[in-house]
Amino acid sequence: MISCNKKKSGEVKLASAYEFTLYQSDLESVMPKKISKSDSIIFVQNYINHWLQERTLIHFSKSNIDDDELHLDKQIEDYKNSLLIYSYQKKFIEQKLDTLIYDKEIEDYYNAHNQDFQLKDNIVKVAFLKMDKRSKNLKEARKLLKEFNESNKNKISDLAERYADNYFLDNNAWILFDDLLKEIPIQTYNQEEFLRNNTFVELTDSLYTTFVKISGFKTKESVSPLSFEYERIRMIILSKRKQELLKKLEADIFKEAQESGSTHIY
Template identity: 25%
Template sequence: MLFLKKNKAVPIAMAGLMLLASCDSLFREKVEKEPLARVGEQFLYKEDMAPLIHPDMTEQDSALFVTNYINNWASKQLLLSKSRINLPEEKLAEFDRLVSDYKADLYTRAYVEALVFKDQDTAISTTQLRQYYEKEKENFKLNEKLVQLRFIGMPAQFLDKDEVVSRMKNWEDIDRNYLDSIAMQFKKIHFNDSIWVSASRVMEEIPPLNPLNEEDYLKKSQFFEIQDSLEVYLGKVTDVLEINDIAPFEYISPDIKQLILNRRRMDYIRRLETEIIDEAIQKNEFEVYGKDE
């Protein structure tokens, strides 16, 4: 029996040697994966660990990390093996189904999110936001107090405090310009008293304020001076909204935008699911058996 190659006869023994050499090469490629540990028929290979070793690790840290990883891997493999032996068949089947469903969810969710990111319209005008706000404003009641205020934090030994107090109260253009000119001397400043800020955020910025005393200081038209051991805080509250008041449009508009985007996203996903099923039916890729005609 002869094998023909380029019109030359090759003895079968020689062909066998060539085949064995080829197989030996293939086997060597598999053996080249350097095992680090084995549990039963499961192997942990060096190449599996390589991506987990950070370049900034010291040799001692990486050795400790590898040892801990191998031990954790072995424990999981041994427990998994024993669980498959000792758990009831129906429980194993249930877990396998859950794993399969979770895997499918991961793939489909990633694919759908990629499509949404690519195709979803994220442009929302101020008019659209305002229309939604006017329609749903009764649903936008505050769950915390909001304030509009300006404040300054300065060192406790600040020399011109009286001048700053006067300027903070008057708040004409000339006063604002003056305070801006010496702003580098302050620890903290907040001059934009037209924006709404939560009382909790104000208390973060002004530590001497707390839930026990904020009712005394955070009142409409209230000017306050409060201090701790390090700083003096001067503030002027221009307006206040209480819990259960309707949230102002400017404060709630970022949340409204997110609500609209979420609604668009859900509509897009529902439309996508319908279209993909319709397309599969038309291409005869999907059919349901046993349904009554």
């Protein structure tokens, strides 16, 4: 917000709070263009009220904090310098960072650090079909999903698209078991025990019958599979590249400054 504490000769005063004064020209500089008369009245009222509250807070803040506690000039200078460095580093990274990461690099990182990738939740490989309980295709759906494999994948996909209210058939993908439970109301008090003892589940409520085929699972605190951590590892590698790039940038800039005689110790 505008300070508005300097006297302006001939200016129209709109409001004041302690040592601060809000002038007509200050308001005009922030007034939105192409605003209706009714909206402009509301804007002015809100602006003035906010200005008064803010100026009052500034006055009491200045009155209750000693100058030697503030060090405002130094804080402002430090902030400006930090912002300047950040902006330059951001621009440099955007221009120089190599974002291409090959699968081999991700696999190598995973193999070297796989103990760092312990699961915090249970995960599953699963396929499911949720269908109207009155559907004439329930028997076929049950049989196909129980035998779900690459050879009948197209057939079950066609059935799902035509008759299922909801379905998931990518049983090569790891998903959180908790996310599955959001879609399917499986009642279990011990997830690990349930997963160890069930590979096919059939649930029926007042409207739907749901078939669930669990083709794999990993429990929390076991090592997370690579495919589940793929994107996380990619971001880790990118972050390391950024840090290395910035470290080299600082070293190169400092070396250039020294060699050109631009730095001195007195």
